[in-house]
Amino acid sequence: xxxxxxxxxxxxxxxxxxxxxxxxxxxxxxxxxxxxxxxxxxxxxxxxxxxxxxxxxxxxxxxxxxxxxxxxxxxxxxxxxxxxxxxxxxxxxxxxxxxxxxxxxxxxxxxxxxxxxxxxxxxxxxxxxxxxxxxxxxxxxxxxxxxxxxxxxxxxxxxxxxxxxxxxxxxxxxxxxxxxxxxxxxxxx
Amino acid sequence: xxxxxxxxxxxxxxxxxxxxxxxxxxxxxxxxxxxxxxxxxxxxxxxxxxxxxxxxxxxxxxxxxxxxxxxxxxxxxxxxxxxxxxxxxxxxxxxxxxxxxxxxxxxxxxxxxxxxxxxxxxxxxxxxxxxxxxxxxxxxxxxxxxxxxxxxxxxxxxxxxxxxxxxxxxxxxxxxxxxxxxxxxxxxxxxxxxxxxxxxxxxxxxxxxxxxxxxxxxxxxxxxxxxxxxxxxxxx
Numbered sequence: 187x188x189x190x191x192x193x194x195x196x197x198x199x200x201x202x203x204x205x206x207x208x209x210x211x212x213x214x215x216x217x218x219x220x221x222x223x224x225x226x227x228x229x230x231x232x233x234x235x236x237x238x239x240x241x242x243x244x245x246x247x248x249x250x251x252x253x254x255x256x257x258x259x260x261x262x263x264x265x266x267x268x269x270x271x272x273x274x275x276x277x278x279x280x281x282x283x284x285x286x287x288x289x290x291x292x293x294x295x296x297x298x299x300x301x302x303x304x305x306x307x308x309x310x311x312x313x314x315x316x317x318x319x320x321x322x323x324x325x326x327x328x329x330x331x332x333x334x335x336x337x338x339x340x341x342x343x344x345x346x347x348x349x350x351x352x353x354x355x356x357x358x359x360x361x362x363x364x365x366x367x368x369x370x371x372x373x374x375x
Numbered sequence: 376x377x378x379x380x381x382x383x384x385x386x387x388x389x390x391x392x393x394x395x396x397x398x399x400x401x402x403x404x405x406x407x408x409x410x411x412x413x414x415x416x417x418x419x420x421x422x423x424x425x426x427x428x429x430x431x432x433x434x435x436x437x438x439x440x441x442x443x444x445x446x447x448x449x450x451x452x453x454x455x456x457x458x459x460x461x462x463x464x465x466x467x468x469x470x471x472x473x474x475x476x477x478x479x480x481x482x483x484x485x486x487x488x489x490x491x492x493x494x495x496x497x498x499x500x501x502x503x504x505x506x507x508x509x510x511x512x513x514x515x516x517x518x519x520x521x522x523x524x525x526x527x528x529x530x531x532x533x534x535x536x537x538x539x540x541x542x543x544x545x546x547x548x549x550x551x552x553x554x555x556x557x558x559x560x561x562x563x564x565x566x567x568x569x570x571x572x573x574x575x576x577x578x579x580x581x582x583x584x585x586x587x588x589x590x591x592x593x594x595x596x597x598x599x600x601x602x603x604x605x606x607x608x609x610x611x
Contacts, residue, residue: 190563198564202500203531204424205538209567211416212597219408233412241419308402315403330400334382354386358393365396 192256200247207247211240214257217332218264224327225268225320235271239264258341261332265324265342272320314364322357329354484509484516491519496529503532507539517549525556534568541572544581554584563595570598574605582606 192213198206218239222232242263250259315323325343333339340350386397487509490502503523510517517540524536537556543549557569573585588594589602 195564198531201531203534203564204420205534205568205571206564207420208417208571209563209597211413212601215412215416216408219412220405223406229406229409233409233415236408236412237415237419240416241423244420244423307399308404311396311399312403315400326400329384329386330397331405332382333384336384339384354384355388358386358388358397359390361396362390362393366392 193250193252196243196247196250196256199244200250204244207240207244210243210256210260214260215240218260221261221264221324221327221332222268224315225324226272227316231271231275235264235267238267238271242267254341255338258333258338261328261342262344265344269320310365310368314361314368317364317368318357318360321353322360325350325353325357326361484513487516488519491523496527496532499523499527499529499532500535503535503539510539511543517543517546521549521552524553530562530564533562533565537565537568537572541576544572544576545578550581554581557585558588558593563598566594566598570594570602574602 190209192210195206195210199210215236219232219236222235222239223229226232226235239260243260246263250256315326318326325339328342329339333342336347336350336354339354340347343350343353345353383401386394388394388397487502487505490498491506493499493502503520506516506520510520520536520540523532524540525533527533527536537553540549540553544553553569553572557566557573560566560569570585573581577585585602586606589599589606592599594602
């Protein structure tokens with residue numbers, strides 16, 4: 187069975203069939219939640235932002251112009267909502283590590299994978315990522331887990347393709363530096 | 376989709392350490408959103424829907440926008456009529472008022488049935504929204520909605536008709552028709568509306584039937600996962 191495209195669904199939402207938003211939610215809420223969690227570092231905040239994102243999609247459906255993909259448009263909304271939320275709630279905007287409960291959940295969920303891949307390396311990588319400024323964290327996360335082209339990534343970030351490329355390279359350089367610092371200082375691990 | 380198979384940019388760097396980190400990022404743990412997120416979303420969606428519906432009804436009745444003056448004039452006329460009835464010595468005034476109300480209800484019902492058969496999908500959709508509140512007490516309207524749910528050429532109308540019939544899933548006739556529709560629906564949008572309706576309003580037997588269809592992969596793959604997860608027979 188051919189799946190209905192996201193772009194077709196958002197067109198129907200724009201025409202008043204809001205039930206189609208449910209399908210878009212089912213398709214994308216996991217990715218959006220993970221992105222928001224990565225940015226806010228707080229599960230409750232991430233939930234709030236995801237709700238806001240999809241309600242914004244409902245309100246703004248008519249403004250979708252088919253100039254890019256629905257997904258990049260969605261993540262642009264998610265990015266703006268996350269940054270707005272973090273500005274309003276400054277204590278979440280600090281680069282706080284995930285709290286113990288969340289970290290425990292994540293570890294439980296992927297314990298087998300972690301053991302195989304080298305738990306310590308992953309742990310350090312998470313901490314290094316959390317140390318980066320927001321604009322570097324978002325470009326790495328979206329580029330690694332959500333988008334396969336710089337064009338789409340740039341649309342999600344609301345910038346030019348060249349800017350997205352440059353930002354990605356700088357972000358990876360910073361990540362490398364942060365990771366090396368953590369790796370060379372056992373007291374920080 | 377497993378995280379390793381998710382899309383990823385073709386990041387290339389002359390620095391091997393950066394390249395290795397890029398590869399290692401794929402192993403980062405991916406949190407699952409809590410179940411209450413889905414519930415919260417559908418609650419919000421329902422609220423937004425009912426706000427839209429009430430705005431449409433206000434607009435239709437001329438309580439908003441440019442048609443407001445028409446409503447005001449109509450209210451004035453009705454006021455005069457009621458006042459005349461009120462001061463008339465005729466003791467059957469309340470009967471006449473009741474008859475008037477009955478006439479209005481009848482006209483409204485016919486308007487809804489006309490709209491449900493209109494050539495324009497937008498008008499049929501409006502008819503479906505109006506019919507939702509009447510179907511519970513009116514078999515003819517319920518039947519007309521069933522026809523829209525099963526045969527309408529517009530997926531949006533079909534989906535809206537299914538939503539409108541949701542509260543009647545417990546009634547034997549409507550329930551059987553809707554379940555047979557679910558078994559034969561090919562459009563994912565219609566399947567989505569039917570699935571959502573059964574998950575919200577279905578009885579044990581209907582939920583079992585839904586699970587059977589999911590287990591036989593007769594629904595859209597996204598819905599199969601959703602149903603299995605909702606009914607607790609699969610761990611994702």
